[in-house]
Amino acid sequence: MATSGVSSTSSTPTNTGATIISSLGSGSGIDTASLVDKLVDVNKLPETNRLNTKQTLLQTQISDFGLLRSAFSKLETAAGALGNADTFNAKSTSVPNTTLLGITKLDAKASVGEYSINVDQIAQAQSVSSGNFSSQTATIGKGTLAIRFGSWNNAVDTFTVDSTKNGGTITIDDSNNSLVGLRDTINKSNLGVKASIVAEGSNFKLLVTGPSGASNEVEITATETPGALGLASFNFNQTTRSLTQQQEGKDALLRVNGMSLSRSNNHITDVIDGLEFDLFNKSTTETVNIGVTADKTIAEKAIRDFVSAYNTFLADSGKLIGFDKEKNEYGSLRQDPMAKNLVQQVRSQLNAAVGGLGGSFNTFASLGIRTELDGTLKIDDSTATTSFRSAMDKNFESVRDLFVPKTSSDNAQISVTKYTDKSVPGSYNVVITAQPSKGQLTAGAMVSTFPLDTTGKTYSFTAALDGIAASSITLPTKTYATGAELAADLQSRINADAAISAAKAVVSVVFNTTTQKLEFTSASYGSSSKFAITAASADMADMGISVATGTSGTDVAGTVDGVAAFGYGNVLLPALGSKAEGLNMQINAGATSGKITFSRGFATTFTGLIDNFLKTNGLIKTRETSLTKDVDKVKTDLTAVDRRSKSYRARLQSQFSAMESIVRSLKSTGTFLTGAFKALSASSNDS
Template sequence: MVSIVSALGAGSGIDTTSLVEQLVDVQRSAPQARLDTKKETLESQISAYGALSSSLSTLQDSIASLTSEDIFNSRAVSFPDTDVITPNELSANAQTGSYQLEVMAIAQAQTLVANQTFDDKDSSLNATGNLTIRLGAWSYDASNNPASFAENESAQALNIEVAADDTLQDIADKINEADSQVQASVLLVDGAYQLMINAPSGEDNALEITSDDASLSGFNFNTADYSSMTETLQGQDAEIKVNGLSVFRQSNEIDDVITGLDFTLNKASAGEKISFTISEDSATAEDEIRNFVDAYNTFYETAKSLTGISTDADTEETTAGTLASDGTAKAVISRIRSMMTASVPGVEDFNALTNLGIRTQLDGTLEIVEDEFSAAIDNNFDDVAAIFAPKTSSSTSAIEVGMGSYSGQAVPGSYDVSITTSPSKGSVTSDSAFSAFNTADPGLNPLATPDYSFSVEVDGVASQSLTLEGDFTSADELRSALQSLINNDENIKAANIGVDVQVDDAGVISIVSREFGSASGVSITAQGDDFASATGLSANSVSTAGTNVEGTINGEPAFGSGNILLPAVGSDAYGINLTIKEGALGDHTFNFSRGLASELSLLVDTFLDDTTGAIAMREDNINSQIDDIADDQDDLDRRMTMFEDRLTAQFTAMEAIITSLQTTGDSLSSLFDTLPNTASSN
């Protein structure tokens, strides 16, 4: 008998598992292809932005040296071989010219050795008191003995406090630990120990040592007692002749005789003249400019391949760059290309690359027109520097223009500045002109003890009680002594402040703070009767407070602190700072230009900023889209799983029905075979 199920064309021969997989694949293929294509495109864009960022960084590195005037102030020196002088460094902006040097003497440091010897450098000396070490210049008598000492008012004295249990080594250590260039060491000579003290080099840095207790007298070296120490070397200045002019310096390390040239004196060699020339070196800047042009062209070709459309010369097929339709990338490149053709803000006349023979070609790259470029380097080198490097200038030498940490926010251009209040320093002035006096002179009352003590307050810091001592035959001697006393006071030194003592033509003494501004001030807070009558300085002397500079910049009130004038926050000039000299009242102007190199570097910084940069923001957007694709992928996977489950369930149900039909068919066939009058199929 024919099977009913077979007759219906069904049966258990269907591979439902394979059929479900094929149906799911067909359903997935189109949306999966869209997701894969979109993800591949976005990942390619991320990679392309990485290449763009890298090329921007390389371009920025190529202009680093051009952001400083130093590259345009490079110097070359032709120095002969000699063992008399060693050239150490030639700085940018060194003074050009031809020079002849002759070393007459080298600087020498004074050395003192104590005559007193000790068996043990680590045993207590049982000495107490203070050693005062002053720096200055000694004059000597006919027998070469110390005759008089003139203190170096620019150097600070040392006060070494010695305790009873201090050893010879302790005293040496305390001298070395003081904030000074004075150095001490303990020598072992013939089985005994001696103290050696070395001064800084130079005639004005020799030492005067005074003790306030007899137990320390073995270390004295002063006009009253110099036999306890042996002066093995006297302080001496270096003497060199520069083009025949004698110049003296305290050190053999010379960096301020010829501006920008640092050299060392090795030995004296009178009669040996060393000739050399310092000349401008424009070749260094020229090479850097050429490197910049090459770097820009490399950048532009990279950027063009990412954002442009190229055509195959053979097949004439066009291919779009990965970022060809990306507006952000195109805007970045457009901004940089525009800067290459624009004039440099804040620079007048000779102010664009085209002025020095650098032109933009049709393909967007830069080309150097050699004859024009060479002429610009040879004839307009200062103008070339102004195109690339930052430049500031002022209409008066009384105003110095500087760039602060926020100079990147300043708008290049010309500014008007009006100084309405000049900066000044606080001071106190004596009531009378100088008249010679000697603090050892008892005066009209021989029985009275002279009182030349005084105290001073400088910039709000009170000094200790000070005592003036000496025979003052000139106003300059008094000036030097007062300045030394005040500046060597422990309280004044600790506050890192100081004074300059001045004498006018009439002999009137002024003690002037070294700081500008309203916090600057000097006053006598206490004085002995003899001090007041001899110097004319007392608590009643006229004190004048310092003033902060005041003024406007482009009509806007500026902030003055001391002698520094700052533009208003948020104004065009914000980021520029002005240093104003005393007496700079009135209307002036100053100019500021950042230069092409700095402008370009600043622009690249804005593009590459990790937070607010255009590239970072665009990459964040692309990564967000990639994250969205991951979510879409998860959603597609869930839908396909559900579809697969539904198909599997349907085919499972179908199989169950088919199995049921097959069972029923078999039963009917058996029934038919048992019915009467039913012929067997066989």
């Protein structure tokens, strides 16, 4: 291993000592600079080599943890495909050439089967147009336009509101008081109504088009601001129809396997589960035959890809934590306990049974995927009953359940809608101790009888739904033939209120023919669900309506495995800290008890394990940070060695300098003594 920052020398303490003695004994002077360099190297070299070796190992380990991270990431990606339900629910379809329809979407949830489709009528939208306006920017009046949806009769003089559809109200003021302003306001209202301005000679007309469908025709009622009249020219209701109908609304009519169906638009999404198509034309003779079949090849490929990815992972990680035969050396992480532990956790997870699954298909081995002696996986493609081929062909549903998260309930009124990382797979007993309910208000008995004519009276009221206050609502001058018609009209007007619709609150109104009372019910569950009449004109007493608060709904209550759960609305949440924590259960009215089962599936558990290794504050990042700190520590130690070496060099230089001074002094004394002895010897000889 190469050593950086250190002078290379072959000196040893014995050789250096001999050189010093030789130099001292020679009497020819000492090369102190050379001796100092050699002594410093002898002192510094062992520590420097040790630190450089450690630094190189640490840097290699950081690099190899990066390779280990990459290997885990590739394995996680392969496992992720197995956690997608669509992988196991893939479908394929066959469609003949036709001008009647076109397939726009095929979901994995599509129902397998053969379907014959006849298109008898395509849907169209109602459109109404205004009278002529000489300018697009001339003022048109101020106030509000209330838009509701329903259906007009053939004579276009009787409108039946569709209480299941929410209309809305748009406001015309100084900011949009023009034909252009009205057009833009309608288009921005998100009501599904579109407006455009059509030029006719030197004049302009407003063309309003509703959503397609027979029950999506529009009713428009203007409420004008005194002193700024004009909006009445856009009325289109039973009392006043200032607009002209250009086209009626129609439903699409089709037959699927002989069953007659109607839909409000030509984009069909709910006739065949998971299959969506658009209608283009009708035909009295042509039948379109569509076949939907299961496609297991995608799931099989995903499983085989994972097995291949896992074997590659074992090979790649083995070179890092074991012996690399290609390089004929051990990996840098061979003695790193954490790296070896991470790989072992993955191997253990692969061989563990998937929690929450009953039956025999809960491990890889049960699918005919064996673990070899070297740890790699091998797919059994034989014809044996325990082979992978047999599992795919005969037990495909169980294969899917092994990989994909699954929730189930033995009571249709109790369903699991969500789970979290804290939810422990298994089965849990649920007992409902308090039923969820909706806020309600029952009006008094009807004073008037049907048909109810509102002419000459003021039927107005204000209401609050789920704590949301609505604006005052006034019923128009008309005749309600039945209580059902009155209920539908009230429901439509309340739900169309700007504040109510913005809050997505919904009320249903029905007329109880037995009690002759109107009943108002919030669509939401729980203690925050309520309906109240906050003000009412005197004439509303004819309908049994007066100021009243109604009855608030109740939150569901119950236990999960004997532990009290938290209820909000019709959602039951297991206690914090319990094994079932994080399982959201939707409880429908009437449920008393049931058993729910939750399995996270192999893929979700496996990818969750690897994600703990790879995330920004995960185990690998923590270890890399620790190694980086160790590298910095080694660099600090190398700097300290250099600093100590410099101090040692200075000390040696000082010592040799002192020694040389002494030697020079001794030599001078020796020379003096030699001269003195010579002089004494000469004097003695003379005498």
